[in-house]
Amino acid sequence: MSVYDSLIIGGGPAGMTAALYMLRSGKNVAVVEKLAPGGQLLKTAHIENYPGFVKPVGGFELADAITEQLMQYPHERITDEVAAITQESGLYLVRVGERTLTAKTVIVCSGARYKHLGVPGEERLIGKGISFCALCDGNFFRGQTVGVVGGGDAALEESLYLSNIVGKIHLIHRRSTFRGSRIFEDKVRETANIALELNTVVAEVQGENEVSGALLKDVHTGETRFLPLQGLFVFIGFDPEGDFLPAGLERDKSGFIITDCEMRTNLPGFFAAGDIRSKMCRQVATAVGDGATAAQAAYTYLETLHG
Amino acid sequence: MATQVTDATFDATVLKADLPVLVDFWAPWCGPCRALGPVIDELAVELEGQVLVVKVNVDENTSAPAKYGVRAIPTLILFKNGEVLDQMTGAVSKTAIKEMLAKKAVA
Numbered sequence: 001m002s003v004y005d006s007l008i009i010g011g012g013p014a015g016m017t018a019a020l021y022m023l024r025s026g027k028n029v030a031v032v033e034k035l036a037p038g039g040q041l042l043k044t045a046h047i048e049n050y051p052g053f054v055k056p057v058g059g060f061e062l063a064d065a066i067t068e069q070l071m072q073y074p075h076e077r078i079t080d081e082v083a084a085i086t087q088e089s090g091l092y093l094v095r096v097g098e099r100t101l102t103a104k105t106v107i108v109c110s111g112a113r114y115k116h117l118g119v120p121g122e123e124r125l126i127g128k129g130i131s132f133c134a135l136c137d138g139n140f141f142r143g144q145t146v147g148v149v150g151g152g153d154a155a156l157e158e159s160l161y162l163s164n165i166v167g168k169i170h171l172i173h174r175r176s177t178f179r180g181s182r183i184f185e186d187k188v189r190e191t192a193n194i195a196l197e198l199n200t201v202v203a204e205v206q207g208e209n210e211v212s213g214a215l216l217k218d219v220h221t222g223e224t225r226f227l228p229l230q231g232l233f234v235f236i237g238f239d240p241e242g243d244f245l246p247a248g249l250e251r252d253k254s255g256f257i258i259t260d261c262e263m264r265t266n267l268p269g270f271f272a273a274g275d276i277r278s279k280m281c282r283q284v285a286t287a288v289g290d291g292a293t294a295a296q297a298a299y300t301y302l303e304t305l306h307g
Numbered sequence: 308m309a310t311q312v313t314d315a316t317f318d319a320t321v322l323k324a325d326l327p328v329l330v331d332f333w334a335p336w337c338g339p340c341r342a343l344g345p346v347i348d349e350l351a352v353e354l355e356g357q358v359l360v361v362k363v364n365v366d367e368n369t370s371a372p373a374k375y376g377v378r379a380i381p382t383l384i385l386f387k388n389g390e391v392l393d394q395m396t397g398a399v400s401k402t403a404i405k406e407m408l409a410k411k412a413v414a
Binding site for chain 1: 344376398400
């Protein structure tokens, strides 16, 4: 069975950049991605802060360009999900579907996924009124009343997007102040069909076969009230995509991987890059930088193996 | 590649099919739909003869999505003999889709 120099988990900007650098160094690489290459780029309409693009570049467009660049270098691509990673005699064994792949180094770039509310009714009603993508699903709620949950940039920006489509928005946020950019907050406050429900959390989502409303709870008084809604959009941050990560890997309180500035984890030969890392700034630009840095660190590690 | 089905062909292709049918409700501008695209196309090939895998563009076809209460895309609905057996929403992995098919004993 062949042993890869490096197995890269995740095909977003971090993973594709790590792969590009490893391949250009002449290493033998496989990239495992459960979906199409691009990661969260595919869920982003326009990117205005990635250097080199004067006009906003479409998420799809940037994903396609990075993929095309990477495909110039022969490597194995596997469209499936990593189930588990174990260590054996200095090598990493990575279980993907029914196969087990062996690699000298692993670079985890699996990113993050939308955090769920974790309240009764939620899991049952996802896709039946609960959504994590305004761009995808806004149209299904044309002229209707929806809730948006969250207080960061995503919640504010998506509320503004939805305000042009839906009839009425209730923006539900657990604090009295927003974490998001001032520019978005000001616009939200000026938008006539957005009502703010501050110091308020969703205690339950109700509805039989589709969302009929949410039970809201005031965080100070504990009082609850029912708000009739046809849809509920949830933008409350991200969780690490890391169910498969090996035991013994150091992670922060939220489960993101702790690395040093060279993207090395506490496990030798095991690196992390992009949104899965414990860090402050999660951008395409930082993901790409992480990917290149991790590849260089992995390359240096591989050199030491040869003595 | 998964075949495209329209409102006009939905009954004949999906509801009256001899095989179980997995329908991917999608739209071209939807990122998660696009992320799921290659998984659906691979499954269409892998499951040939066991499950018919098709796609419905919800921009061009509104009756079928409305009839089955599709309010998020991508949504996958599994049909057998014209009845809904199960459904999933979001860009899910091939393994997760295969688990759903196995649970319903169609593949």
